[in-house]
Amino acid sequence: MAACxxxxxxxxxxxxxxxxxxxxxxxxxSIGDISGLIPNITSDSASHEIGNLIYSNLVRxxxxxxxxxxxxxxxxxxxxxxxITFHLQKGVRWHDGEEVTAHDVDFxxxxxxDPKTPTAYAESFRQIKHAEVVDRYIYRVTYEKPYAPALLxxxxxxxxxxxxxxxxxxxxxxxxxxxxxxxIGSGPYVFREWKTGEKVVLEANPNYFEGRPYFNRVVYRxxxxxxxxxxxxxxxxxxxxxxxxxxxRRQTDYxxxxxxxxxxxYLANGYAYLGFNLLDPxxxxxxxxxxxxxxxxxxxxIEGVLLGLGRAAVGPYKPGTWWYKDAVxxxxxxxxxAKALLAEAGWKEKNSDGILIRHGQAFSFTIRTNxxxxxxxxxxxxxxxxxxxxxxxxxxxxxxxxxxxxxxxKKKQFEAIILGWGLGxxxxxxxxxxxSKTGTxxxxxxxxxxSKVDELLEAGRRTFNxxxxxxxxxxxxxxxxxxxxVVFLYVPEALPVVSSRVRGIEPAPAGISYNFIKWYVxxxxxxxxx
Amino acid sequence: xxxxxxxxxxxxxLQMLAITILAFMVIHLAPGEPTVLQQDLQARAxxxxxxxxxxxxxxxxxxxxxxxxxLSRLVRLDLGRSFLPDGRPVxxxxxxxxxxxxxxxxxxxxxxxLIAVPLGVFAAxxxxxxxxxxxTVFVFLGFATxxxxxxxLLMILFGVQLGWLPISGLRSLxxxxxxxxxxVWDLLSHVILPIFIGAFGGLAGLSRFMxxxxxxxxxxxxxxxxxAKGLPDxxxxxxxxxxxxxxxxxxxxxxxxxxxxxxxxxxxxxxxIPGMGQLAVQSVFARDYPVVMGLLTITAGLTLVGNRLxxxxxxxxxxxxxxAGRNA
Numbered sequence: 001m002a003a004c005x006x007x008x009x010x011x012x013x014x015x016x017x018x019x020x021x022x023x024x025x026x027x028x029x030s031i032g033d034i035s036g037l038i039p040n041i042t043s044d045s046a047s048h049e050i051g052n053l054i055y056s057n058l059v060r061x062x063x064x065x066x067x068x069x070x071x072x073x074x075x076x077x078x079x080x081x082x083x084i085t086f087h088l089q090k091g092v093r094w095h096d097g098e099e100v101t102a103h104d105v106d107f108x109x110x111x112x113x114d115p116k117t118p119t120a121y122a123e124s125f126r127q128i129k130h131a132e133v134v135d136r137y138i139y140r141v142t143y144e145k146p147y148a149p150a151l152l153x154x155x156x157x158x159x160x161x162x163x164x165x166x167x168x169x170x171x172x173x174x175x176x177x178x179x180x181x182x183x184i185g186s187g188p189y190v191f192r193e194w195k196t197g198e199k200v201v202l203e204a205n206p207n208y209f210e211g212r213p214y215f216n217r218v219v220y221r222x223x224x225x226x227x228x229x230x231x232x233x234x235x236x237x238x239x240x241x242x243x244x245x246x247x248x249r250r251q252t253d254y255x256x257x258x259x260x261x262x263x264x265x266y267l268a269n270g271y272a273y274l275g276f277n278l279l280d281p282x283x284x285x286x287x288x289x290x291x292x293x294x295x296x297x298x299x300x301x302i303e304g305v306l307l308g309l310g311r312a313a314v315g316p317y318k319p320g321t322w323w324y325k326d327a328v329x330x331x332x333x334x335x336x337x338a339k340a341l342l343a344e345a346g347w348k349e350k351n352s353d354g355i356l357i358r359h360g361q362a363f364s365f366t367i368r369t370n371x372x373x374x375x376x377x378x379x380x381x382x383x384x385x386x387x388x389x390x391x392x393x394x395x396x397x398x399x400x401x402x403x404x405x406x407x408x409x410k411k412k413q414f415e416a417i418i419l420g421w422g423l424g425x426x427x428x429x430x431x432x433x434x435x436s437k438t439g440t441x442x443x444x445x446x447x448x449x450x451s452k453v454d455e456l457l458e459a460g461r462r463t464f465n466x467x468x469x470x471x472x473x474x475x476x477x478x479x480x481x482x483x484x485x486v487v488f489l490y491v492p493e494a495l496p497v498v499s500s501r502v503r504g505i506e507p508a509p510a511g512i513s514y515n516f517i518k519w520y521v522x523x524x525x526x527x528x529x530x
Numbered sequence: 531x532x533x534x535x536x537x538x539x540x541x542x543x544l545q546m547l548a549i550t551i552l553a554f555m556v557i558h559l560a561p562g563e564p565t566v567l568q569q570d571l572q573a574r575a576x577x578x579x580x581x582x583x584x585x586x587x588x589x590x591x592x593x594x595x596x597x598x599x600x601l602s603r604l605v606r607l608d609l610g611r612s613f614l615p616d617g618r619p620v621x622x623x624x625x626x627x628x629x630x631x632x633x634x635x636x637x638x639x640x641x642x643x644l645i646a647v648p649l650g651v652f653a654a655x656x657x658x659x660x661x662x663x664x665x666t667v668f669v670f671l672g673f674a675t676x677x678x679x680x681x682x683l684l685m686i687l688f689g690v691q692l693g694w695l696p697i698s699g700l701r702s703l704x705x706x707x708x709x710x711x712x713x714v715w716d717l718l719s720h721v722i723l724p725i726f727i728g729a730f731g732g733l734a735g736l737s738r739f740m741x742x743x744x745x746x747x748x749x750x751x752x753x754x755x756x757x758a759k760g761l762p763d764x765x766x767x768x769x770x771x772x773x774x775x776x777x778x779x780x781x782x783x784x785x786x787x788x789x790x791x792x793x794x795x796x797x798x799x800x801x802x803i804p805g806m807g808q809l810a811v812q813s814v815f816a817r818d819y820p821v822v823m824g825l826l827t828i829t830a831g832l833t834l835v836g837n838r839l840x841x842x843x844x845x846x847x848x849x850x851x852x853x854a855g856r857n858a
Contacts (some may be wrong), residue, residue: 027703033812036615047615118582118615173586175617196626197804198700219703223802224812227682228698235690235697402562402817528704 020504020520022204025217025528029229029238033197033222037183038174039157040112041119050220053202053516054185055157058086058105061425063508063515065321067151071100071158071186081146081464086154088137092209094160095190102139106131107161109141111168118175123431124153146462148469149428160184188213188517197222214504214520217528236260239499245307245375248495261497264507267320268494270422271313272376273486274367274383275446277414282363289484291341293331295390296383300333302490305378309495313488315477316421316429320509322466323427323473328481338390347391356391364393365415370404376418379489383418409445417445418489427473430457433485448485501525535842542838546831550604553826554597557819563589564613564817587613587819600823609827610820612813620824623809628791630700631798631805634721635790638728639783646733647779650740654748654775655767665737672734681727681800688723696720698802724801728794740779747775781840788832 030046039051059075062068069075072086092100111117112125127150130142143150163184167177174180183191188210189202200220204213221238223229230247232238234257243252248263274292276283283289298312317324342348347356347363356363367383369376377398384394394416399408408414421432431437434457435449453476460472480488496512498505504519505512521527564583584590588599603610609620653662689697696702702716747753748771756766791806798807806825813821 025703036617038615042615115582116586118586173617175615176611180616181618195804196623197808198802199703221699221703221802222804223698224799224808225698225802228685228800228802231682231685231690232697235693237697400562400815402564402815403560404562406563407561 020214020518021523021526022212022214022520023216023523023529024214024501024521024526025219026215026499026502026519027219027221027237027239029223029232029241030200030220031222031224031226031229034194034200034220036175036180037191037194038159038180040108040121040159041117041175043120046220050200050202051157052187053189053218054183054187054191055159056092056100056186057157058088058154059151060155061152061510061514063506063510065425065510071105072154075151077151077464081462082144083140083142084150085134085138085140088139089209090137092186093207094162094186095184095205096160096163098160098162100158100186101136102133103136104158104161105139106133107165107168108156108159111159111164111174112156114168116173121153121156124149125156146464148461148464149424149426151464152424152426155425158186160186189218192217208517210517213517233261233497236499239502241497243495243497245305245309245492245495248309249307252497260500262500262502262505263495263497264505264512265309265493265495266507266509266511267311267318268492269318269425270420271316271318271491272379272418272420272489273313274489275417275419275486277412277416278447278449278485279412280365280415282365283415285345286483287341287345288347289487290331291338291345291390292387292392293484293487294334294341295338295392296386296487296489297333298489300386301379301382304382305375306490306492310490310492313491315480315488316423316432317427317473317477318423318491321427323470325474325477328477330481331484331487335386335390342390342392350391353393354391355393362393363391364395366395366397367416367418368397368399368404368408368414369418370401371398372401375492376420380418410440412440412445412447427469428457428461430461433457433480446485450479450483450485453479501527538838538841542834545834549830549834550601550823550827551597553823553830554600556826557814557817557822558593558596560814560817562817564819583613600820604827609824612821613818614816620820623821624806624824624828627804627806627809630803631807632791634725634728634803634805635792637721638725638732639786639790641725641729642732642736643779643783645729646736647740647776649733649737650742651744651767651772651775653737653741654744657745665741669734669738672730675730677727677731677794678796678800680730681723681797684723684727685800695722698800700803721803724797724803728797736779736782739782740775743778744771744775747771750774785836787836788829791832792829 030049032044032046034047034050035042035044036047037051037054039048039055042048042051056071058070058072059067060070069089071088071092073089075084075086077084086102086105088100088102088105094100109125109128109131112119112122113128124147127143127145127147128141129144132140134140141150160179163179164174164177168174181194185191186209188205188208190205192201192203194200199222202218204216206212221232223232226244229238229241230243230251233241234252243263248265252261252263274296276289278284302308302310302312311319314328314330315325319326342356342363346358349357351357351362353362367380369380377396380396380398384396387394409417409419431443433444433448433450433453435444435451435454437444438447438449456472456476456479460469460476463469494511498512501521502519503522504515506515508514564587588596591599600610609624612618612620612623649665653665656662685697688695696719700717700720702708702720705713705716708716748767753766753771756770757763761770792810795807795811797803798805799811809821810825812818813825
């Protein structure tokens with residue numbers, strides 16, 4: 001498995017420890033306050049993380065990133081691959097005692113497709129032609145066409161119908177209901193309190209259908225400053241946090257820290273890229289994009305910016321997934337090859353500054369990226385130097401996030417951007433690369449159009465057959481590698497640290513959080529009694 | 531007098547209207563639209579959300595219509611609802627943060643005045659002495675030190691190394707379970723550093739100002755007269771001079787009133803104190819228009835009220851002002 005993950009633990013004294021014990025509190029830090037407690041309509045990671053503990057989903061992914069049932073005990077896909085029938089677990093209860101039934105699933109579906117619902121996750125539910133509650137525990141959905149990402153989309157948080165349906169039918173904006181502030185869920189943790197800007201407190205759900213979680217409480221402290229979070233971590237007031245590469249490599253490499261924390265590292269679920277505006281004629285020539293891929297030294301970026309904590313990206317997928325294709329065309333660092341490709345594309349002469357010119361125009365463009373992300377800024381600077389070496393003049397413009405996305409990226413007012421994609425757990429990337437998705441509010445910001453790619457992306461979502469999909473996405477990855485619609489830069493590593501008193505963490509391709517409810521602290525190491 | 535106050539009120543209403551227009555324009559002119567605070571785009575999320583949100587928030591209407599709607603609600607003292615997914619009323623979001631910021635700032639201002647006034651006076655009285663030079667150095671240090679940097683250094687020293695004080699936040703996690711006295715100490719220990727940082731910067735400016743004001747007064751004829759009468763230095767300085775020298779300082783105090791609910795963005799962020807400064811920054815970054823406009827209007831409105839009250843008081847004590855105003 002390519003997703004390397006290993007723990008860098010100082011040899012731990014293995015005293016005669018009893019098995020998993022109930023008790024203690026896990027304190028985490030969040031850089032931003034959560035934006036609401038109905039995760040279906042939020043899109044910040046803090047809200048989703050907390051939502052995952054309060055609510056349950058119909059399905060989820062296991063530690064190998066394979067689909068498994070959560071509220072759904074099992075499911076069947078019909079022969080024509082258009083209908084999915086979910087069989088729900090019996091006896092699962094909401095935190096207020098009501099039973100979770102197919103009616104709750106149905107309500108969630110109807111809420112998601114309501115055009116008034118401000119959610120970013122409606123698209124896959126809109127593909128459903130017909131949905132029915134077969135009986136209390138059986139739910140059946142039929143799609144217009146076979147739709148492979150469908151199963152994964154049921155990893156949506158199931159909402160309590162008995163609480164939300166009445167206000168929803170009365171036309172009340174559900175954001176303003178108590179559920180968004182004091183939610184009733186069915187997940188492993190029960191909501192206890194949310195002090196705005198200060199903390200969110202959750203308590204173990206003793207009746208959770210997969211067993212009571214070991215931690216009595218989980219507290220999210222809201223600390224809007226990265227350095228403060230780090231100091232709180234060093235003082236051991238926070239039990240778990242994600243580090244930056246420099247913190248991981250340089251600032252936590254002393255004995256006391258090693259004693260207090262276990263460090264983990266595994267590939268994050270996303271990648272960074274240098275994207276070009278393909279409406280710009282200069283970038284429409286494939287050879288120019290390939291030349292830039294050759295001119296940029298990815299290894300240098302990984303060493304210099306990520307301090308070695310990442311991997312070169314060769315395509316739009318995370319290494320280690322079942323659809324990932326390793327053997328594609330790669331672009332080793334080779335400035336001479338880059339110059340040759342540029343010359344082929346007509347960029348032969350240089351002006352007095354040593355910048356390539358064609359038809360009297362110097363090859364000069366601006367890379368834009370967002371403020372507040374040091375890694376991306378440094379990446380831009382290193383790329384600037386490397387491209388200058390082959391005769392391309394690059395300027396850098398750092399813009400605050402909201403302005404960057406809305407003014408430059410969405411309106412296509414850019415020549416080049418450095419950005420990242422957070423990836424889903426399905427190979428379907430229709431929304432990013434399909435030629436029909438180039439509108440202002442859509443995700444194909446770079447305006448990439450390729451009819452073969454369109455065909456493959458459509459075929460890929462129309463079958464559930466893994467072998468077939470694997471072949472389809474392999475071909476897709478070959479085209480991506482050949483075409484370089486963007487220069488795929490790197491897949492960074494996630495760098496979490498967890499207090500060394502916590503046991504039961506088993507790093508896997510999915511990371512470490514997948515078995516959170518099985519984490520525990522041995523009785524003699526427990527720190528918080530209340 | 532009544533005419534004077536009526537005229538002032540009329541002017542204030544016009545100014546308030548101008549404030550609302552400015553508050554509205556400032557945030558709507560800023561590039562970008564309400565968005566989530568995420569640095570990675572998610573392939574799973576589609577863009578369909580934006581049109582829904584624009585309709586929901588009324589952003590699809592022309593600007594003057596949006597302004598009209600907002601103003602008509604504002605007149606009824608309704609600041610609207612936040613654009614964030616929490617959808618809470620703006621006033622609720624502001625109200626819950628006022629007590630924290632207000633009490634921190636009140637303590638801070640008291641400390642600043644209690645220290646800065648004597649400091650400035652002594653420096654003025656013993657001009658060019660060692661003490662004066664020492665305070666000058668101290669003052670420039672206070673001016674020049676970036677507060678976030680000093681804050682981090684003190685957090686490392688007292689929080690991480692010595693472990694005497696908590697690093698951030700307002701309360702310990704087990705606050706609810708502490709006995710009452712321990713609760714008080716817990717709160718105090720959390721605010722010592724933020725208050726110190728806030729006061730350190732403010733101290734510098736005010737003590738300089740006090741020193742200047744005192745020096746100014748000492749040079750006046752009536753002081754010389756008092757000295758010539760043979761009054762002891764102590765009486766001359768602290769009775770005759772100080773009273774007059776403190777007057778301009780009181781004006782500054784008046785002007786700093788709106789700042790009391792403003793909150794310090796940096797101190798509140800670094801120390802994770804859920805106050806008004808934090809709310810302001812987060813709202814601006816998220817382009818949460820109603821909250822930003824609400825904050826701007828309230829702060830600007832308070833400044834206006836403060837100034838008007840001062841004007842009226844001036845008018846009361848000094849007839850020349852209201853007479854001159856009428857002829858203008």
